[in-house]
Amino acid sequence: MRRPTPQSGCDIVRAVASLGDEDGDDELVRTDALPAIRVQRVRTRLVVLSGPDAGRDWPLMPGRYRVGSGRDADILLSDRAVSRQHLILDVNESGVRAVDPGSRNGSYCEGMRFQELEVRTGAVLKLGTSELKLMPESERPRARPLSARSAFGSLVGNSRRMRELFTLLERLSAGESDVLIQGETGTGKELCAEAIHTHSPRARGPFVIADLAGIAPSLLESELFGHVKGAFTGAHSDRAGAFERAHGGTLFLDEVGELPLEVQPRLLRALERRQVKRVGSNDYRTFDVRVVAATHQDLEGSVQAGRFRGDLFHRLAVLRVSLPPLRERLEDVPLLVDTVLQRMGRPPSALSDQTRALLAQYPWPGNVRELRNVVDRVVNLGDEALPDIPDLPSPPEDPTTLPPPSDDPESTRPISLDLPFKEAKDRIIEGFERDYLRALIDRCEGNVSRAAREAGIDRVYLRKLLRKHGLDTSPA
Numbered sequence: 319m320r321r322p323t324p325q326s327g328c329d330i331v332r333a334v335a336s337l338g339d340e341d342g343d344d345e346l347v348r349t350d351a352l353p354a355i356r357v358q359r360v361r362t363r364l365v366v367l368s369g370p371d372a373g374r375d376w377p378l379m380p381g382r383y384r385v386g387s388g389r390d391a392d393i394l395l396s397d398r399a400v401s402r403q404h405l406i407l408d409v410n411e412s413g414v415r416a417v418d419p420g421s422r423n424g425s426y427c428e429g430m431r432f433q434e435l436e437v438r439t440g441a442v443l444k445l446g447t448s449e450l451k452l453m454p455e456s457e458r459p460r461a462r463p464l465s466a467r468s469a470f471g472s473l474v475g476n477s478r479r480m481r482e483l484f485t486l487l488e489r490l491s492a493g494e495s496d497v498l499i500q501g502e503t504g505t506g507k508e509l510c511a512e513a514i515h516t517h518s519p520r521a522r523g524p525f526v527i528a529d530l531a532g533i534a535p536s537l538l539e540s541e542l543f544g545h546v547k548g549a550f551t552g553a554h555s556d557r558a559g560a561f562e563r564a565h566g567g568t569l570f571l572d573e574v575g576e577l578p579l580e581v582q583p584r585l586l587r588a589l590e591r592r593q594v595k596r597v598g599s600n601d602y603r604t605f606d607v608r609v610v611a612a613t614h615q616d617l618e619g620s621v622q623a624g625r626f627r628g629d630l631f632h633r634l635a636v637l638r639v640s641l642p643p644l645r646e647r648l649e650d651v652p653l654l655v656d657t658v659l660q661r662m663g664r665p666p667s668a669l670s671d672q673t674r675a676l677l678a679q680y681p682w683p684g685n686v687r688e689l690r691n692v693v694d695r696v697v698n699l700g701d702e703a704l705p706d707i708p709d710l711p712s713p714p715e716d717p718t719t720l721p722p723p724s725d726d727p728e729s730t731r732p733i734s735l736d737l738p739f740k741e742a743k744d745r746i747i748e749g750f751e752r753d754y755l756r757a758l759i760d761r762c763e764g765n766v767s768r769a770a771r772e773a774g775i776d777r778v779y780l781r782k783l784l785r786k787h788g789l790d791t792s793p794a
């Protein structure tokens with residue numbers, strides 16, 4: 319299971335002297351033998367990069383700060399994996415010293431657990447599921463105004479990161495410049511491109527998708543620029559390429575980082591001239607298209623490695639949008655779960671509070687796509703379809719603040735490997751249906767119309783299901 323990785327800012331922390339005890343059974347690090355690194359009166363801020371408080375920040379003036387989830391903390395975090403008194407930050411004119419007074423889950427920097435550390439601005443500390451960065455005031459990123467929206471097209475999110483993104487999308491959608499969207503797989507790049515199109519003056523024109531990773535290299539040019547009859551074997555008639563088909567609208571070039579080097583000059587020419595030549599033809603055809611490209615790759619890295627042309631990169635990236643990974647905005651999970659359930663035609667009650675609490679702690683390496691798939695599986699198969707959640711706090715420090723333990727025998731359905739897959743799956747679904755219907759009808763005190771409404775299913779279908787499971791007590 320992939321875990322969120324600490325940010326590289328930790329390389330400026332001089333955590334070198336390992337004080338592992340004589341048994342060598344720990345990796346604690348202290349640096350007090352080193353001179354404190356000078357911050358020279360630079361006022362520092364502590365910015366939460368990820369976790370439930372992502373986006374919050376505190377100015378650090380000289381003094382002592384208690385960081386934790388306890389009420390008396392000066393820097394109060396709502397992360398359940400953070401101890402009440404997790405870290406002490408001693409800030410003075412010459413540096414910042416971080417001391418872990420014995421937190422339950424430990425304090426980390428660059429994957430290393432520490433007890434005491436001299437920290438320099440730029441370093442990222444990890445406490446529980448939260449990453450905290452020390453930033454000089456001068457480098458504080460200028461906050462973009464937050465959009466009041468919690469959705470832009472089909473993209474949803476109410477975290478600070480997403481609402482900043484919506485502000486940017488509102489502005490750039492209105493224009494004509496080409497856009498490059500970057501983000502890990504499953505972060506919603508395609509939805510974002512579509513939303514830019516539907517919020518742009520071109521919304522009435524076509525939205526054409528060319529998935530450059532899914533097209534055979536030999537067909538790429540014909541797919542993008544079109545061909546004339548007889549241009550190659552199999553070219554039985556003239557065909558317009560994606561640019562021509564998108565005339566008056568938007569062309570979404572998905573996975574643009576996969577474009578082979580030899581096709582890149584032709585794409586660059588098309589973008590510069592706003593003209594294409596079909597394969598096998600000598601005539602140029604003019605198009606009026608806004609290009610939105612997307613990649614999950616580090617395209618600047620590809621340019622440096624010589625895999626992607628620098629001039630094409632700059633041509634595509636007139637405007638840039640970066641979609642944050644879901645692990646950096648876990649506070650979006652509840653809204654995303656509700657959105658997925660709604661799109662599946664299921665009510666919010668289809669997932670228990672306990673299941674939701676677990677989903678809100680998972681780092682989602684496959685981002686929103688993975689969340690959608692997990693929700694789908696859990697709704698249909700039960701909690702055994704949940705992914706393993708890494709780093710759950712244990713043992714509980716304060717049982718009243720942790721999700722209830724999963725000791726309900728009904729919640730674990732044994733999987734029988736003696737049965738063929740389809741039969742085993744049907745059996746699990748049958749069991750799920752029965753449990754769901756029983757709980758639903760109990761909650762709605764036998765009122766089938768209300769139960770159908772709450773479950774978001776047709777009343778006649780619900781009655782049929784109840785009859786199938788012997789739960790319908792009303793006269794036929």
Ligand SMILES: Nc1ncnc2c1ncn2[C@@H]1O[C@H](COP(=O)(O)OP(=O)(O)OP(=O)(O)O)[C@@H](O)[C@H]1O
Nearest residue numbers: 472473474502503504505506507508509614686687
């Ligand atoms: N912010 C979001 N709100 C709602 N649904 C989302 C969001 N982000 C992604 N999704 C959903 O997640 C799935 C993946 O989204 P999409 O295909 O746009 O991702 P992507 O970044 O283009 O992925 P890839 O790089 O693998 O092509 C889709 O089902 C999409 O509806």
